[in-house]
Amino acid sequence: MIAINNLTFEIGARALYDEANWHIKPGEKIGLIGANGTGKTTLLKIIVGQYKPTSGTISMAKDLTIGYLNQDLLSFESEKNILHVAMEAFERQNQLHTEIENLLKKLETDYTEDLIQKLSDKQTEFEALDGYNIEYKAHEILAGLGFSEADTHRKLSTFSGGWRMRVMLAKILLQAPDILLLDEPTNHLDLPSIQWLEDYLKAFEGAVVIVSHDRWFLDKVINRTVESRKGKLTVYAGNYSFYLEEKALREEIQRGEFKNQQAKIKQEERLIERFRAKASKAKMAQSRIKMLDKMERVDDVDDDNPTVNFTFRFSKQSGRHVVTLEHITKKYPAIDILNDAEAVIEKGDKIALIGANGRGKSTLLRIVAGADKDYTGTATTGHNVTTTFFAQHQLESLHLENEILRELQSFAPKHNETELRTILGSFLFTGDDVFKKIKVLSGGEKSRVALAKALTADANFLILDEPTNHLDIQSVNILIQALQQFEGTFIVVSHDRYFLDNVANKIWFIEDQQIKIYPGTYQEYEEWNSKRKLDHKSAPAPQPKKEEKKPEPVKAQTPDKSQQLKKLNSDLVKMEQQIASLETEVKTLETQLADEKVYSDSNRLKETNMAYKQKQDEVAAIKQQWEALAEQILELEA
Structure with missing residues (x-):
């Protein structure tokens, strides 16, 4: 989809990227991470052509469509209402709509075969592009991003910068490009809108590259993490939590290699010093010096996770x-x-x-x-x-x-x-x-x-x-x-x-x-x-009361409490075994999703992802049943 090869980008004497490489594949959901100043936003601007690399190449298909959300869009202004601004995403559909309106007007006075054919062709194309549903789609996405129906009729210029950014995000999502480049998309969203965007991006069929400081958001959306650090781009085949675990493992290995190499270097240096003292061993000493010079050095691990090492002090304690x-x-x-x-x-x-x-x-x-x-x-x-x-x-x-x-x-x-x-x-x-x-x-x-x-x-x-x-x-x-x-x-x-x-x-x-x-x-x-919302949705709607003849009172049968408890506990154990089995299946599917053979095959990835979501839903449903059963047992035991 997009291939970045040997990318170098210099600002003055500083190389922000130094022969960096990265290939973005169809359907990937990628988190681009790194400390401030490591060039994440710059890289997005290089991809869309706003900046030119010092050297290296960025290759992509000519017909590739890119949706780019960046903080510069905060300054975008328009006197049109936000529904109109969002619907500007449908460039061809809007053009066809105008042409159809003009043709209908001409047909009022010039009813020719040629005009009728033109109108038919335009209407066919408009329908093929789902033109009759574009306004509905715009309303749906604007609602997801927190806009009310009344808001859609307000001019863009009447909204604050953060709300304008939401409109620009809506417009980019409506374009449904092949790849979305999103620079801090959650900065101006509240929690419900962030949760809506998570669901939208998870279902989005194209590729997504996200720059964000929101760890929770990244974990929910991405299946790939790319770290921008020291001029290089390092790929990790999982979400942000996977990246942290994998990076810690890599650093542990690197730290061990560094210590072993340092021990070997010191040993060689001691031997060299000893050999130098003897003329007969001078040649051997020179040979070992050359070997040390040629040795590819392993760097020690940089600790770029500072800790807070001061203590808060306040002179007096508050009351209760x-x-x-x-x-x-x-x-x-x-x-x-x-x-x-x-x-x-x-x-x-x-x-x-x-x-x-x-x-x-x-x-x-x-x-x-x-x-x-x-x-x-x-x-x-x-x-x-x-x-x-x-x-x-x-x-x-x-x-x-x-x-x-x-x-x-x-x-x-x-x-x-x-x-x-x-x-x-x-x-x-x-x-x-x-x-x-x-x-x-x-x-x-x-x-x-x-x-x-x-x-x-x-x-x-x-x-x-x-x-x-x-x-x-x-x-x-x-x-x-x-x-x-x-x-x-x-x-x-x-x-x-x-x-x-x-x-x-x-x-x-x-x-x-x-x-x-x-x-x-x-x-x-x-x-x-989540459980509260689920319970509210699943609660049966109140039914109108019917006047019925009251039945004769029946003497209540008292069930054997111990037998009932025994059965319920048995059901609970079976349910726990089902949960354990399902959770094992979920873990297996998570491993498959992190497998390059799976995530590099879009069809296989889609199937595995669907199976993964289905198993997660099954786990959630059976856990809810388990809770209800456990409550029932507690009531009987009381």
Whole structure:
């Protein structure tokens, strides 16, 4: 499909890629990963022809169609409504529709055989291109990306940058190209839209290349990982979790080879030193020196996963109740957010506040922080609570002329320079980086500075609104480590599910204008919520009551409880054996999906993938039956 051979791309004296190779095959779902600055976005621009390589070749079929979503599309403007903008994807269908309308108009006055034939040909082609369903398809994809029916009639120019990006994504998906190149597609999506996009991309028949910092999203969608590192592209035959395991294994092997080679080199050097002392052995010494010079050296493994090595300090502990919300009602002209809602944040809570955009997550955070006073009810901050509120707009409050280190020194004077350098090192600012001025930093770097400031504050309660925006996977991992060792309380809004699952012990969500609470991790919440939705869908519709003659009362038969329990336990054991057998089949299919013979054959891949999904559905269904049976046994044993 696309073959990248010996690609070199230089920026000034620096080679971003150095004779890199990569072949993209039909139907592959690929995650292109790597630290910020390793050239992921640049590579996508080279593929679509926006940048020219210094040397090397990129080959592809002439008729290959590419859909490219990039952050530059944020600046796209139009006075047309978003349905019209999305439907611009159907270029040929729109052209045919116009030609058909013109021909119909001509036929009103010029009813000739030639015009009738032309009209028939155009209508046949329009129907073959499914032209009568294009508006339905556009509505369907816009709805999946979070737009209401009313939204589709609004001009693109009336939406914010993030929502405009969703429209551009809809347009690219509607084009149904041979390959999708998606640069951070989840950046401007809420959780329901991300989940919809996951399902869409999994079913998409073409190839997909995704640049994303969202580990959960990558794991759900991709079957191949390509790492951009040190000017090379390394391919791993699995999703992001597979990549981590495989890379760790490769590094372990490399580390062993390096140690063995270093031991051999030292042994040779000792022999050379000994031989040099004797004239009769000088020739042998020279021979061994040449051998060492020719030896292909194994590099040691670079540790590019920094760890947080500072300790949070706050001068006083908060009381048991950090924030108490009572009878909170919050409304906007077009929407009611909360109605007589109540909740309590207790000391030690690590809360993830989740939900679709527009449901009031950021509003609730501002109420908790005391930044929004326009509501009824009371929000009471507890005894000894000291708060830091991080939101994206705070990037604008950074002092552009300050150096990074100076920015932290002015904010956290209690920390000495060594402590602040340690903190900045954890956020990937090392050596002379700390003397860079804020004004020259990228959006992601500014986010890291603002987060470092927030985490150095003398605060026992953190309020974090989308802290993972603009952060790469490495930086998200650092933030996870920092929050895991934070001994205070925090509430966070984020659409990064891997991040939420690793930091939160309680989930808040707004439903029916109330604050609902799930006591557990994000993964546990998702499983609970999926089951809840399934139960709701499978619940029988209420039937109208019929007036019937009441039957004569019958004396209830009492079953033998022990016999009933024995049968149910026997059924439970059989079910557990079925689950174990099915899970073994799932594992086998996962192994097949990682096999190059399978994923290089699109038909075989499709069949294996269908079998894999079917087995997963079977496992989910039988587990649900197992839960119902277990509950029945518990009730009888009570």
